[in-house]
Amino acid sequence: MNRCLKCNRSGSTCYCDEIRAHAPIVASTQIVILRHPRERKRSVGTAQMTHLMLKGSRLITDRDFDGHPQVQAITADPERVCVVLFPKPGCRNIEENPFTPQELLGKKLTVFVIDGTWLDARQILRSNPGICSLPAISFNASKESEYQFRKQPAEHCLSTIESIQRVLSLTEPGLSTGALLEVFRSMVQTQLEFSRNDLVRMPSGRPRRQITNSAPIV
Ligand SMILES: [Zn+2]
Numbered sequence: 001m002n003r004c005l006k007c008n009r010s011g012s013t014c015y016c017d018e019i020r021a022h023a024p025i026v027a028s029t030q031i032v033i034l035r036h037p038r039e040r041k042r043s044v045g046t047a048q049m050t051h052l053m054l055k056g057s058r059l060i061t062d063r064d065f066d067g068h069p070q071v072q073a074i075t076a077d078p079e080r081v082c083v084v085l086f087p088k089p090g091c092r093n094i095e096e097n098p099f100t101p102q103e104l105l106g107k108k109l110t111v112f113v114i115d116g117t118w119l120d121a122r123q124i125l126r127s128n129p130g131i132c133s134l135p136a137i138s139f140n141a142s143k144e145s146e147y148q149f150r151k152q153p154a155e156h157c158l159s160t161i162e163s164i165q166r167v168l169s170l171t172e173p174g175l176s177t178g179a180l181l182e183v184f185r186s187m188v189q190t191q192l193e194f195s196r197n198d199l200v201r202m203p204s205g206r207p208r209r210q211i212t213n214s215a216p217i218v
Pocket of ligand 1: 004005009014015016
């Protein structure tokens with residue numbers, strides 16, 4: 001079956017028209033998605049969708065992020081404050097303790113977001129001490145994921161696009177980010193319909209452990 005080269009989805013499940021129906025989201029906060037290579041092959045991933053909708057975002061697929069020229073340029077930029085979205089002991093809950101303009105001093109807040117399974121994420125952090133040593137941020141778990149066809153390990157775990165929408169809603173409360181969720185919901189609905197009709201063979205039903213915003217990874 002032919003796949004759309006932009007969203008990597010096949011035929012009528014392509015969501016590019018949905019994306020075009022919304023203006024690109026222009027955020028001051030830069031989102032850099034670090035995607036595990038395995039995620040690129042998954043048509044149900046949300047990293048590409050997020051990247052296509054967020055102007056100025058980066059999507060980098062690799063295992064060696066510390067050695068990646070784009071990552072090196074971003075983390076070495078003195079005009080940026082770089083953080084990684086990852087729930088771990090000592091991380092900053094930006095819902096309870098948001099960044100203030102005085103802290104940022106006019107610098108650009110850059111949030112690295114790992115796109116992959118829990119296992120992949122732990123592996124990426126272990127093998128990339130530069131990313132691992134960035135200040136970590138998180139937010140409160142208060143919303144069940146709408147990612148119905150890709151089972152989450154717990155109700156409070158969010159997909160990559162939901163997590164990023166949440167981050168932006170906290171770092172830029174005035175920014176309209178609802179389109180991210182609208183296109184995401186539409187994609188979920190389409191996928192569920194196909195799944196129900198057995199028109200699409202879904203990946204293994206084995207529960208996968210995805211990045212979450214709040215549960216500590218141990
Ligand atoms: Zn497409």
